[in-house]
Amino acid sequence: MKKITPTTLAELLFTETHEKSEAESQKIVKSFVALLAKKRMLEKGNLVVEAYRQLIQQEKGIVEVTATVHEHMSTHTKDTVTTILKKELHAKDILINEKIDHSILGGIKIKYGDIVIDSTLLGRLKQMKATLFK
Amino acid sequence: MQKNIILEQLKKELGDFKAHHTKERVGAVLEVFDGVVRASGLSDLKMSEMVTFPNGAVGVALNLEEGSVGIIVLGDYLGIKEGDEVKSTGNILELPVGDEIIGRVVNAIASPIDGRGTIAGELKSYPIERVAPGVITRKSVDQPVQTGIKAIDALIPIGRGQRELIIGDRQTGKTAIAVDTILNQKGQNMICVYVAIGQKDSKLRKIETRLREGGAMDYTVIVSAGASDPAALQYLAPYAGVSVAEYFMDQGKDVLIIYDDLSKHAVAYREISLLLRRPPGREAYPGDVFYLHSRLLERACRRNSDYGGGSITALPIIETQAGDISAYIPTNVISITDGQIFLETDLFYKGIRPAVNVGFSVSRVGSSAQIKAMKKVAGTLKLDLAQFRELEAFSQFGSDLDEATKKTLDRGRRAVELLKQPQYSPVLVENQVVVLYALTRGLIDDIALDKIKEFESGIVDYAQTHAKKFLSEVREKGMWSDEGEAEIKKVIEEYKGVFKK
Numbered sequence: 045m046k047k048i049t050p051t052t053l054a055e056l057l058f059t060e061t062h063e064k065s066e067a068e069s070q071k072i073v074k075s076f077v078a079l080l081a082k083k084r085m086l087e088k089g090n091l092v093v094e095a096y097r098q099l100i101q102q103e104k105g106i107v108e109v110t111a112t113v114h115e116h117m118s119t120h121t122k123d124t125v126t127t128i129l130k131k132e133l134h135a136k137d138i139l140i141n142e143k144i145d146h147s148i149l150g151g152i153k154i155k156y157g158d159i160v161i162d163s164t165l166l167g168r169l170k171q172m173k174a175t176l177f178k
Numbered sequence: 179m180q181k182n183i184i185l186e187q188l189k190k191e192l193g194d195f196k197a198h199h200t201k202e203r204v205g206a207v208l209e210v211f212d213g214v215v216r217a218s219g220l221s222d223l224k225m226s227e228m229v230t231f232p233n234g235a236v237g238v239a240l241n242l243e244e245g246s247v248g249i250i251v252l253g254d255y256l257g258i259k260e261g262d263e264v265k266s267t268g269n270i271l272e273l274p275v276g277d278e279i280i281g282r283v284v285n286a287i288a289s290p291i292d293g294r295g296t297i298a299g300e301l302k303s304y305p306i307e308r309v310a311p312g313v314i315t316r317k318s319v320d321q322p323v324q325t326g327i328k329a330i331d332a333l334i335p336i337g338r339g340q341r342e343l344i345i346g347d348r349q350t351g352k353t354a355i356a357v358d359t360i361l362n363q364k365g366q367n368m369i370c371v372y373v374a375i376g377q378k379d380s381k382l383r384k385i386e387t388r389l390r391e392g393g394a395m396d397y398t399v400i401v402s403a404g405a406s407d408p409a410a411l412q413y414l415a416p417y418a419g420v421s422v423a424e425y426f427m428d429q430g431k432d433v434l435i436i437y438d439d440l441s442k443h444a445v446a447y448r449e450i451s452l453l454l455r456r457p458p459g460r461e462a463y464p465g466d467v468f469y470l471h472s473r474l475l476e477r478a479c480r481r482n483s484d485y486g487g488g489s490i491t492a493l494p495i496i497e498t499q500a501g502d503i504s505a506y507i508p509t510n511v512i513s514i515t516d517g518q519i520f521l522e523t524d525l526f527y528k529g530i531r532p533a534v535n536v537g538f539s540v541s542r543v544g545s546s547a548q549i550k551a552m553k554k555v556a557g558t559l560k561l562d563l564a565q566f567r568e569l570e571a572f573s574q575f576g577s578d579l580d581e582a583t584k585k586t587l588d589r590g591r592r593a594v595e596l597l598k599q600p601q602y603s604p605v606l607v608e609n610q611v612v613v614l615y616a617l618t619r620g621l622i623d624d625i626a627l628d629k630i631k632e633f634e635s636g637i638v639d640y641a642q643t644h645a646k647k648f649l650s651e652v653r654e655k656g657m658w659s660d661e662g663e664a665e666i667k668k669v670i671e672e673y674k675g676v677f678k679k
Contacts, residue, residue, distance in 0.1 A: 161201045163199035
């Protein structure tokens with residue numbers, strides 16, 4: 045029997061509430077919570093919410109991206125990154141979560157899903173180190 | 179001034195290095211325990227793909243589940259912590275092999291562990307897992323592997339491309355047979371690979387010293403995953419060994435590979451499978467333990483010349499408990515191999531060493547793997563020994579036996595005595611033929627039983643100088659001529675005369 049994961053539950057909720065009115069959705073959510081209680085999975089509630097949010101983003105074509113930078117990005121930089129990523133990922137919109145990390149020394153590291161694009165100064169220095177030590 | 183020199187040096191070293199951004203798939207470590215890592219992400223990972231950890235360790239993905247991946251760590255897992263980044267390399271597990279690997283001792287990922295530096299020369303990447311050669315690419319086995327052990331070469335002959343199992347209890351001489359076989363491959367155009375799985379480091383060192391002293395390291399590679407190595411490396415070692423063997427087979431060479439031993443290999447695989455939460459089956463082994471060994475041993479074959487020629491002969495070793503060859507792993511491997519050499523503790527303590535039980539031992543290739551001369555002298559030997567064994571128990575009861583029975587018993591006792599052999603002294607095939615010729619033609623029936631061994635070493639020495647024609651005919655053409663036969667008959671009679679004085 046397949047294990048019931050938060051992702052599966054979120055998918056269930058998503059399909060049920062898809063294109064339903066506000067009032068109907070309310071009812072569905074109520075019975076969903078009751079189902080969770082019955083299955084003793086209420087503590088997974090947060091994980092289900094997170095998974096549900098990701099499903100909605102997926103449907104809307106929004107990709108959430110974590111950008112690690114040395115210092116705050118200017119609006120111009122942000123826009124350039126957004127445009128490039130939109131094209132690269134065929135997304136309708138990009139949601140950038142900025143993270144400041146001084147250890148990367150410069151450049152940018154972009155993470156979405158399980159893909160990491162490393163264009164940091166630290167990354168390039170590491171490549172140089174690998175070449176020198178060959 | 180110094181600064182400039184250093185800068186110039188660096189610029190030269192870097193050459194036309196260009197840094198670029200990298201795009202990789204990463205995962206995050208969820209759990210680490212006992213050499214197994216569970217990681218999230220890595221959704222595109224393939225089976226047996228290699229991954230790297232921040233502490234430099236390498237892992238292999240073995241469990242692909244929804245939302246997580248089960249990875250076994252090839253090396254030290256203690257430096258990996260929860261949340262660490264796991265990067266996939268895109269390569270299915272492979273190792274670097276080159277011609278210079280001969281004479282070296284390497285571990286399961288082909289890194290040298292003999293302290294002699296890295297493996298020089300051009301290295302090719304060989305996959306650890308490979309589909310065994312198909313039926314059409316093979317050729318039947320008809321060339322012998324001379325083990326130098328009389329009992330085996332005469333009664334349970336092994337051919338190039340065969341899989342022959344060496345099975346017995348602990349301390350019965352299984353590794354001794356393997357080492358003697360390697361030592362006898364000098365000048366036989368064979369490359370040897372000795373795979374040590376789960377062995378004591380001291381035992382491996384002794385074996386390596388013995389091989390080096392015998393000059394065998396000139397054509398041998400040792401692949402080792404010792405007892406203190408993680409189960410993941412013990413699991414991979416045999417596959418690494420056969421990949422090294424395939425590298426040489428692809429050059430059209432003949433390779434002999436010894437797996438010492440597969441029982442420990444199955445135990446290591448059981449350990450990994452249980453840690454990966456795969457359901458246990460009989461004796462707690464996972465359900466695919468047969469496939470574990472069958473895919474390993476099927477890679478040993480003889481290829482026909484259209485596909486490059488070459489062969490891999492496999493001698494897997496299995497340790498039984500209390501002589502129980504009907505346990506799970508022994509029966510599995512017996513059904514995969516083309517025969518077995520069965521060693522018994524009783525025979526060992528009776529003084530019959532090598533302690534081969536000729537009755538239970540089988541070679542499914544048989545005499546097709548023998549030179550004609552050997553076939554002629556050893557043809558009836560197995561039957562004679564079988565008859566002897568039947569009558570042996572009989573003989574303890576009565577002293578009044580008829581002539582025929584007495585003759586069978588005498589001949590059988592001499593045969594058993596002749597087949598005994600000390601360790602590390604492989605006998606060349608031409609000398610074996612001399613000795614067995616004397617035995618099976620009844621020429622030593624009148625030598626006292628306790629003098630047989632002395633006679634044997636004497637006649638071999640004597641024949642070196644007096645029966646050169648016979649020896650060279652057997653060695654080069656595989657069969658004697660009429661003149662050669664007359665010569666050896668004369669020589670044996672001559673020596674008997676000298677001996678009896």
